[in-house]
Amino acid sequence: MDIKQNICPKCGGPSEAGLCNICKAKELSWVTYDKRVQCIHCPTCGSLKQQNTWTDCHLEREKLIEEIALNAIHIHEDVCAISIVFRSYDPSPNRTSVNVNIQGKLYGVLVEEDCRILILWSKEQCDRCSRYSGGYYAGTIQLRADGRKPDEFEKDRALAIAHRHEEEVQEMGERLSFITEVQENKDGVDIIISSHNLGEAISKSITKELGGKITRHPKLAGEKDGKTIYRMTYLVRLPRYQKGDVFEEKDRYYEIRGIDSNLIKYFDLQDAGIKNTKDEPKGRFIGNVRDSESAFISYITGDTAGILDPKTYETKECIIYPWIEAVEGESVRFLRDNEKERIVFIG
Numbered sequence: 480m481d482i483k484q485n486i487c488p489k490c491g492g493p494s495e496a497g498l499c500n501i502c503k504a505k506e507l508s509w510v511t512y513d514k515r516v517q518c519i520h521c522p523t524c525g526s527l528k529q530q531n532t533w534t535d536c537h538l539e540r541e542k543l544i545e546e547i548a549l550n551a552i553h554i555h556e557d558v559c560a561i562s563i564v565f566r567s568y569d570p571s572p573n574r575t576s577v578n579v580n581i582q583g584k585l586y587g588v589l590v591e592e593d594c595r596i597l598i599l600w601s602k603e604q605c606d607r608c609s610r611y612s613g614g615y616y617a618g619t620i621q622l623r624a625d626g627r628k629p630d631e632f633e634k635d636r637a638l639a640i641a642h643r644h645e646e647e648v649q650e651m652g653e654r655l656s657f658i659t660e661v662q663e664n665k666d667g668v669d670i671i672i673s674s675h676n677l678g679e680a681i682s683k684s685i686t687k688e689l690g691g692k693i694t695r696h697p698k699l700a701g702e703k704d705g706k707t708i709y710r711m712t713y714l715v716r717l718p719r720y721q722k723g724d725v726f727e728e729k730d731r732y733y734e735i736r737g738i739d740s741n742l743i744k745y746f747d748l749q750d751a752g753i754k755n756t757k758d759e760p761k762g763r764f765i766g767n768v769r770d771s772e773s774a775f776i777s778y779i780t781g782d783t784a785g786i787l788d789p790k791t792y793e794t795k796e797c798i799i800y801p802w803i804e805a806v807e808g809e810s811v812r813f814l815r816d817n818e819k820e821r822i823v824f825i826g
């Protein structure tokens with residue numbers, strides 16, 4: 480027998496020094512927890528309020544309950560191989576009782592404890608929802624166009640850009656940046672936003688994609704906590720013409736293929752020639768290639784193509800230029816010049 484072997488003063492069992500592992504594990508209160516925890520959540524969007532700060536909550540109810548219960552429990556750092564089982568039920572509409580069974584190993588001894596935690600739910604409208612429902616706004620983006628109205632495509636793109644930015648800033652935690660309202664009007668679209676950041680970012684992205692210029696008009700809107708509050712109008716004026724616009728001038732048709740700062744790239748729809756110039760398009764606007772139709776080519780003889788008009792189902796004979804690689808039995812894109820009753824192939 481090893482004479483150095485010690486005895487546990489508590490149970491008399493073998494021990495290396497002082498209390499044996501079993502008694503040490505029994506003595507230690509290795510788990511503590513709060514019996515009642517309050518959870519304030521927004522009934523509209525589900526955000527959670529913690530220490531006066533609201534945050535978005537992306538958890539399912541079940542997971543949220545587990546998360547809240549876990550936050551209320553403190554386990555001693557010497558416990559390892561922890562496994563936790565949750566069981567919960569709602570004794571009343573604003574109460575959830577969670578039973579948490581915790582098992583682990585402490586000094587090589589298996590330990591187990593049941594904790595009962597009561598979650599008290601309370602509802603409060605969050606900072607964002609109260610601003611939102613109050614119609615709060617910091618500015619307006621006015622989408623307009625030079626000498627015309629923004630078309631459906633441009634309006635759709637502008638709104639898609641606006642919503643993409645809203646999502647991005649929300650994900651980054653800028654809770655109070657959102658789109659308050661979108662108003663269509665006879666001149667274009669107004670996008671009402673709740674923060675200057677968002678107004679700035681959206682206007683810049685719109686002009687980056689669709690061209691045009693931004694002018695900003697601040698307006699005083701009072702004072703709050705000694706700070707001047709102002710609202711901003713971002714006037715986004717899209718250019719008079721767009722990429723893909725087709726014009727007729729002196730019986731020739733050309734398409735705008737690009738606008739780079741103030742250099743415009745014209746594509747000649749007769750001979751496929753390209754011209755870069757600062758000259759603004761002259762002539763008559765026919766349409767945009769985005770709105771082109773597609774016709775079936777029945778036959779080709781020389782420079783003439785017989786196409787089936789998709790609207791009237793009549794065969795029409797039209798001049799087709801060599802650069803358009805037309806093939807019998809395939810289709811070709813075109814715009815209609817209604818004034819001259821012509822078909823304009825765009826390849």
Ligand SMILES: [Zn+2]
Nearest residue numbers: 487490499502
């Ligand atoms: Zn002992």
Ligand SMILES: [Zn+2]
Nearest residue numbers: 521524605608
């Ligand atoms: Zn909310």
